[in-house]
Amino acid sequence: MLSILVAAMSLPSVSLSLEQLLERVRRAVPRLTKGKKAVLSALYGAKHPLTAHEIYMHIAKGIHHTTSETPNTKQNLPIDLVTIYRNLEQLERLHLVVKIEHSQTGWRYALTDRPHIHTITCTECGQEISVGECLMADIEQFIAQKTGFTNIHHVVHFTGSCPQCQHHSAST
């Protein structure tokens, strides 16, 4: 059984450039707006799944602050958080974005079909560390065969007691 796990660890990296991705989205949606581009760019550059708020912060930081030299025009206003939620919802319907997990601060989103890692959180101290590349591919394959579903994705999060916190346990 562990052989399955080892086999699943060498992941195919499907590299689609941001421009290719945007072109694909342009064909799929009625309007390729500034907000949609910003959300896709944020997710494209992300090293791990992001919450809507993290996407918002990422976009806001990428925009010039208002100074006497750079006046407050519509170009340098951040995208409203509600617009980010609506764009994520639309991109989800197109299967271009997926909810990967529900963290303590809300859902985390990522581009579909990207190699990704999962994390484990200590329920006692809150420490969150990587458990490495996703090992769910074979399980999803199995589910696809068994159920006939397509576009299968998963929401996963692990919890436990980290090495520093292992004591006072009532369980086996």
Place this chain on the structure above:
Amino acid sequence: MLSILVAAMSLPSVSLSLEQLLERVRRAVPRLTKGKKAVLSALYGAKHPLTAHEIYMHIAKGIHHTTSETPNTKQNLPIDLVTIYRNLEQLERLHLVVKIEHSQTGWRYALTDRPHIHTITCTECGQEISVGECLMADIEQFIAQKTGFTNIHHVVHFTGSCPQCQHHSAST
């Protein structure tokens, strides 16, 4: 809109009676209260993981309604929802209860170490069906070895397009 889990959990293979479970909890907590017993009883009898609100409703239904014959005493008042949340939190800290998944209506809780199944939800029509017994044991074993964590549990949910809804897809 949202479908309810269909027969998501079987009874524990290692049969611990409710009385044995309560005895174990009695030794682990300072006070074995009416609320704690009610929460544990609800989870013990559940066929699938329950939300805090579902536990609340379960407890309320199990208590006599007030009539002229059965006056409104403290015995037939339901347990307050906030008390259910606090008891679940305490039982989680003792690793006796775990959050199994985040449904559309909130977190679902179950007794620890119970065999369980997982489900897949169609993102288009909302249909939710079983994918069979949990297949995560090997992955958890792998994570335990790699990270040194103990008491490892997981939150998992699958989504996809069901056979009846497979069309208009922008992904591969």
Place this chain on the structure above:
DNA sequence: TTTGCTATTGCAAGTAGATTGCAGTAATTT
């Protein structure tokens, strides 16, 4: 380039799951 259509946006208000403060209650020990 200008114009028209309407998808999309920002703002504000609303929803609902979950948390917190606190005064009173009840489970347990002596």
Place this chain on the structure above:
DNA sequence: AAATTACTGCAATCTACTTGCAATAGCAAA
């Protein structure tokens, strides 16, 4: 029975997320 204090209920609060609506901005036809 009395003492101790973990626990409870109520109300207020927090916050991730959604919804209504008038204004805006993609996009393409003219």
